[in-house]
Amino acid sequence: MSDKKKILRLFHYGLFILTSRGNGQTEPAPYAASTVTWVSQASFEPPLIMIALRKESWANEAVRQSGIFTLNLVGKNKKEMAGKFFKEIRIVGKTINGFEFTLTEKGLPVFKDAPAYIECKTVDRSEKGDHSVIIAEVTDAKLFRDNDDLLLLRDTGWSYGG
C-alpha cells in the first residue's frame, strides 16, 4: 500500500446516515439514505458543513435535485445500523432498511434510532474529483440524547479513504 493510501486511512472520521429526496419521483426511490463519513464543519457563521458524496450515487443525485439533506448521527453502539446503508435502500411503510423514520417539515426522513440530526441546504458545490463536494448551511438541528457518544470510523474496523 502506498504511503498516500496509508496516511489518508489514518484520518479520523465520524459516521452519519445522510437522507435526502429527489423532486417527487419514485425511481430509484422517493428518498435516499446512505452512510457517509467524509464530513466536516466548514464555517461557524453562517454554520456550514462540507461533505463529499460519490458522484454516481443516488444520494448525490437526490441532493442535487432537492438541494436539501439531513445527517443522522450514528451512536457508538449503532455500527450495525450504519452497515445497512452502504447499498440500495428498501422503503417499506415508514421504515428504510428496517429502521423507522419520521419526516421533517421539509419532507426528509430522519431516523428514530439516531441520537441527533442536522438538516442542511446546499450553498455551493465543487466537482473536481470522483466525489462531489457539497458545502451546506445547517438550517435545523435536533438533539434527542445528550450523552450518546458518536461512532468513530476507526472503531468499526471499516475503512473509507486512501
Added chain:
Amino acid sequence: MSDKKKILRLFHYGLFILTSRGNGQTEPAPYAASTVTWVSQASFEPPLIMIALRKESWANEAVRQSGIFTLNLVGKNKKEMAGKFFKEIRIVGKTINGFEFTLTEKGLPVFKDAPAYIECKTVDRSEKGDHSVIIAEVTDAKLFRDNDDLLLLRDTGWSYGG
C-alpha cells in the same frame, strides 16, 4: 448551548499542523504553520482533500498566494505540539515554535516530530462562510512511522466547532 452547537461539537476530527508559504515575502513570516482540524478526504481519484481555514488567517493567505501546503499529522502523544500552533509563529533557524523542520522540494516546512505528512496543491475554493474551503490534490505523501496512531480532537479536551 443550542442543539446545533452541541451536535456540531460531537463530530470527530483528527489534528494536523498545516504549513505553507507566501510568495517570497518575509512578513508576517516566510512560512505559515497552524493547527487545523476541519479536514477530510474528498475524492479517491484524483486524491483530493477538503480543508476549512479561517479566512483572516495568515495560513489561509499563504495558501492563497502559493497554492500549496502540507498537512503534518499529529501523533497521539503530541497534544503539546498541536497546542503550540494556535497563534502567531516564531521562526528561529530551522525551528518553528521550537520544533525542527526540513523543507520539501517545493520549499514547504515539514516537522521532524510528525509521523507523516502530505503535500497538497489547491484545485478549487469556496468562500461562503467565515472559513475558506480549499479543495486540494495530494501531490506527495511521506509516512515515517507506521504505527503511530493519530491524535483525536475529542481526546485533547479542546473543541473546535459548534
